[in-house]
Amino acid sequence: MTERVLIIGAGFGGLTCATKLAKKGNVDVTIVDRHPYQLFAPLLYQVATGGLPEDDIAYPVRAAIPGVDFVRGDVVKVSLDAKNIRLEDGRVLYFDQLVFAVGSEGTTFGVPGVAENALQMKNIREARAIKNQLLQTYEDVEMGAKPKEALRVVVVGGGPTGVEITGAVSELQRSMLREFPHIANEASVTLVEAGPRLLLSFHEKSSAHAKTELEQLGAVVKIDSAVDRMYPTDVHLKSGEVLPAGTIIWAAGVAAPKQWSILGETDRANRLKVSDTLQIDDNVWVLGDMAHVVDQGGNPLPMVASVAMQQGRYVAASIEKQLRGEKIEPFKYKDKGQMATIGRRRAVVELPNGMRLHGTTAWLSWLGLHVFYLAGGRNRVSVIADWFWNYVAWGIGPRRTVID
Ligand SMILES: Cc1cc2nc3c(=O)[nH]c(=O)nc-3n(C[C@H](O)[C@H](O)[C@H](O)COP(=O)(O)OP(=O)(O)OC[C@H]3O[C@@H](n4cnc5c(N)ncnc54)[C@H](O)[C@@H]3O)c2cc1C
Numbered sequence: 001m002t003e004r005v006l007i008i009g010a011g012f013g014g015l016t017c018a019t020k021l022a023k024k025g026n027v028d029v030t031i032v033d034r035h036p037y038q039l040f041a042p043l044l045y046q047v048a049t050g051g052l053p054e055d056d057i058a059y060p061v062r063a064a065i066p067g068v069d070f071v072r073g074d075v076v077k078v079s080l081d082a083k084n085i086r087l088e089d090g091r092v093l094y095f096d097q098l099v100f101a102v103g104s105e106g107t108t109f110g111v112p113g114v115a116e117n118a119l120q121m122k123n124i125r126e127a128r129a130i131k132n133q134l135l136q137t138y139e140d141v142e143m144g145a146k147p148k149e150a151l152r153v154v155v156v157g158g159g160p161t162g163v164e165i166t167g168a169v170s171e172l173q174r175s176m177l178r179e180f181p182h183i184a185n186e187a188s189v190t191l192v193e194a195g196p197r198l199l200l201s202f203h204e205k206s207s208a209h210a211k212t213e214l215e216q217l218g219a220v221v222k223i224d225s226a227v228d229r230m231y232p233t234d235v236h237l238k239s240g241e242v243l244p245a246g247t248i249i250w251a252a253g254v255a256a257p258k259q260w261s262i263l264g265e266t267d268r269a270n271r272l273k274v275s276d277t278l279q280i281d282d283n284v285w286v287l288g289d290m291a292h293v294v295d296q297g298g299n300p301l302p303m304v305a306s307v308a309m310q311q312g313r314y315v316a317a318s319i320e321k322q323l324r325g326e327k328i329e330p331f332k333y334k335d336k337g338q339m340a341t342i343g344r345r346r347a348v349v350e351l352p353n354g355m356r357l358h359g360t361t362a363w364l365s366w367l368g369l370h371v372f373y374l375a376g377g378r379n380r381v382s383v384i385a386d387w388f389w390n391y392v393a394w395g396i397g398p399r400r401t402v403i404d
Contacts, residue, residue, distance in 0.1 A: 003027045009101035010061045012305045013288030016312030030069040048130035049168040059375035104289035107255040113230035118250035150246030151187035157252030158193025160340040166191040167343040170217035194226035206348040213342045267292040276330035287311035306336045
């Protein structure tokens with residue numbers, strides 16, 4: 001009987017693995033996901049600020065890979081002994097090899113008030129909620145339904161996601177001046193980071209550059225400022241300072257879903273500790289944001305798309321090797337560098353050879369790389385067209401939404 005490979009998660013890691021396995025054509029591959037699309041999370045902040053429509057960053061996965069079956073469903077139980085998984089609606093699927101690639105989710109780190117008062121940005125629904133709130137607030141203030149203070153935005157978390165959304169909110173606020181000339185000047189965005197600098201994983205010079213660029217865009221950046229608690233209209237810092245806010249965006253980190261800790265030992269981010277071949281069992285592979293893997297220096301690999309994709313390719317090749325009875329070499333991550341965009345012609349890029357790029361060159365590299373990795377020809381063309389339009393129509397408003 002043909003080997004049945006079941007992949008949970010049609011994200012960066014799961015889809016890469018399925019694509020590579022499908023090319024060989026000697027195993028039966030099924031992908032299970034609760035959504036019928038692959039989310040391109042790196043561009044979520046553009047949906048949240050009206051720069052791109054949702055469709056552009058969601059790639060339909062049904063029938064996307066010839067020869068691979070897709071089952072839509074929420075996996076609620078994994079039985080390693082019985083070699084099956086159970087979906088929320090009661091269906092049971094059996095496997096010979098399981099690839100576990102369920103990604104991560106937002107975490108509040110237990111800070112009081114975050115879950116109730118802050119908007120997170122981990123999926124399309126949340127990005128849509130941010131966009132609606134940002135834009136609706138202008139309408140409400142203009143119509144006198146809310147005070148002008150409601151136009152203040154506080155972003156928590158100075159990693160790439162926090163920096164990117166802060167830059168995009170600043171640009172959105174600028175572009176609103178034309179439509180709401182009487183109130184838009186009251187808008188502000190403050191980025192709050194608990195650590196000593198923004199973009200902690202980057203070189204200090206890139207961090208300083210990102211801070212300066214955000215300030216040039218009009219954002220206020222507060223470092224060494226841990227959040228103590230938050231309420232619907234303000235954020236309280238540990239220093240005692242209180243930041244009034246009409247919209248609070250929490251971009252302070254992600255963790256793997258806690259429910260899967262039952263499958264093995266986990267780290268502080270709920271990631272499953274795997275062997276150097278990404279296994280927790282002979283026939284169970286874990287990859288991407290869900291896997292705790294260390295580099296040669298003993299540091300955990302970051303939760304980023306390039307790690308998940310490299311691991312997806314590696315697991316597919318390893319399954320093939322296992323079937324042929326060959327030895328599987330440990331997984332080795334090839335560092336591809338890192339990048340974050342800040343705004344129009346503003347970005348920081350760090351290459352593995354130590355080279356650092358800023359400004360227009362970095363921004364163009366960022367645009368090119370994101371289009372390259374975006375799944376689907378339609379989405380690529382659509383994103384390029386939207387970006388081009390946003391660029392030339394600057395100030396007229398890149399946003400798109402219907403506010404009733
Ligand atoms: C806002 C944001 C910005 C980011 N920006 C960048 C960036 O610029 N560069 C970068 O490299 N990385 C970025 N990342 C991180 C990157 O998106 C992740 O590292 C990457 O998606 C991890 O891939 P994965 O395959 O492990 O999981 P994912 O791509 O998240 O895929 C997991 C899949 O599993 C599915 N799933 C989860 N649980 C279940 C279940 N129980 N049942 C069924 N299906 C399930 C989900 O629906 C999802 O489709 C960003 C992440 C976010 C949230």
